[in-house]
Amino acid sequence: MTPTTRTVLTSDGVALDLHDNGGQGVPLILLHGWSQSKAMFRHQLEGLRPRRVISFDMRGHGESAKPMSGLRVARLAADLRDVLDDVGAPQADLLGWSMGASVIWSHLELFGSARVRSLTFVDQPSAVVAQAWMSPAERAAAGAILPAEGLAALAAAIAGDDGDAAVRAFVRGMFTGAVDDDLWEFVIGEVAKTPRRIAAPLLFDHGAQDWRSILPHIDAPTLVIGCDGSHVSPESQREVASRIPGANVHIFPREVASSHFPFLQNPAAFNRVVDAFLRTVDDAGHSTPVE
Numbered sequence: 001m002t003p004t005t006r007t008v009l010t011s012d013g014v015a016l017d018l019h020d021n022g023g024q025g026v027p028l029i030l031l032h033g034w035s036q037s038k039a040m041f042r043h044q045l046e047g048l049r050p051r052r053v054i055s056f057d058m059r060g061h062g063e064s065a066k067p068m069s070g071l072r073v074a075r076l077a078a079d080l081r082d083v084l085d086d087v088g089a090p091q092a093d094l095l096g097w098s099m100g101a102s103v104i105w106s107h108l109e110l111f112g113s114a115r116v117r118s119l120t121f122v123d124q125p126s127a128v129v130a131q132a133w134m135s136p137a138e139r140a141a142a143g144a145i146l147p148a149e150g151l152a153a154l155a156a157a158i159a160g161d162d163g164d165a166a167v168r169a170f171v172r173g174m175f176t177g178a179v180d181d182d183l184w185e186f187v188i189g190e191v192a193k194t195p196r197r198i199a200a201p202l203l204f205d206h207g208a209q210d211w212r213s214i215l216p217h218i219d220a221p222t223l224v225i226g227c228d229g230s231h232v233s234p235e236s237q238r239e240v241a242s243r244i245p246g247a248n249v250h251i252f253p254r255e256v257a258s259s260h261f262p263f264l265q266n267p268a269a270f271n272r273v274v275d276a277f278l279r280t281v282d283d284a285g286h287s288t289p290v291e
Contacts, residue, residue, distance in 0.1 A: 002022045003020065003022040003045075004020045004022065005018065006020070008083055008086045009082075010059070010082045012075075014059045014064070014065045014070065014079070016058070016065070016083065017038070017057045017064045018054065018055070018056035018086070019045065019054065020053075020054045021049065023049050023051045023052035025051055025052055026089065026117055027053070027087055027092045028051055028053045028095060028278070029055070029083065029084075029092050030044060030095050030097075031058070031080070031095065031097065031100030032061065032100050033098025033099045033260075034098060034099040034202060034206055035061065035171075035191050037057050037061050037190045040187075040190065040261070041055045041263065044274075047271040048271055048274065048275060054087060058079060059075070060195070060198040060202060061193065062190065062194075066194075068197065068198070071202045072202070073103055074106050074110065076099075076103045076106070077103050077109075078110070081107065081110075091115055091116060091117040092115060093118045093281070094119050095119075095274065096121055096124070097123060097263070098122070101122065101124035102124060102209060105215075108217075108218065109214055113218070113220050117220065118220055118277070118278065118281045119218065119221070120222070120225065122225045123227055123232045123262070124240075125232055125240075126211045126215060127139075127142040127212060128144060128145060128151070128209070129150075129207050130144040130146070131144070132148065141236065141239045142210075142236060143232055143236020143237070145231060146207065151208065152204070154203065155200045158170075159196060159201075163199075164192075164196070167191060168191075171191055174230065174231050174261070175229075175259040176229035176259060183264060186264075212243065218247075219245070221246070221280070222244045222246070222248070223250065223273075224240050224247055224248070225270075226238070226252070227251065227258070228251060228252060229257065229258025229259050230258075230259055232260060237249060250273050252269065256269050257269065
């Protein structure tokens with residue numbers, strides 16, 4: 001196969017922009033985070049060859065259509081189902097970063113795991129918001145980064161007159177310390193492709209979810225990746241892994257990557273970890289290994 005870029009039409013008629021690297025074997029489908037794009041995985045499309053690696057822009061993001069409908073994680077999960085239909089493979093490996101992990105969790109809840117060979121979750125708390133019914137210990141373990149009123153205030157700021165500044169400040173907080181200028185301009189350039197009228201309601205829906213009850217029912221081989229320098233606590237990633245039967249966890253130390261974006265900051269290290277995990281899935285006989 002040769003690399004291709006194509007449009008996938010969802011069941012409700014929304015055009016999604018998809019890139020397929022044309023590799024071999026079970027496809028690895030990469031799901032980006034809130035207000036980001038498939039371009040976040042520019043180092044994985046080639047860096048994880050000879051595997052077949054696919055990334056796509058979710059509705060409202062990147063080069064995909066930007067309707068004012070379906071701005072909910074559950075609809076994004078249905079869009080993933082439509083992408084799986086388009087890819088056509090009996091099973092796929094799924095990697096979700098940030099909100100992309102939430103989309104996968106929603107997909108598992110709604111549609112089950114029959115079409116999933118393995119799962120990789122990158123730097124996503126099981127609950128973004130400190131829910132009112134959580135104890136302080138539960139909030140800490142889940143990795144909640146905002147109080148409920150904080151989520152509402154952030155969404156309102158993003159939707160407001162100075163929304164671009166609010167988004168820039170929020171995304172900048174995902175990096176620890178200095179950020180390479182070229183990397184920052186790339187990230188913020190991709191962020192700008194998501195209109196604020198879309199970013200605000202989607203962030204509110206995404207942030208309001210509590211996925212803890214889903215995790216113990218996951219029955220596919222799973223890797224959880226965190227980063228010491230991220231705004232998402234490494235402890236929350238260990239907690240996610242502890243709730244998923246048989247899951248593995250890898251935390252990048254600060255000297256390797258120091259942000260919410262380890263696949264951009266140190267793609268070689270990130271790709272090694274993901275490839276090593278997928279090779280164990282290959283070797284366990286879950287499918288034919290990549291040649």
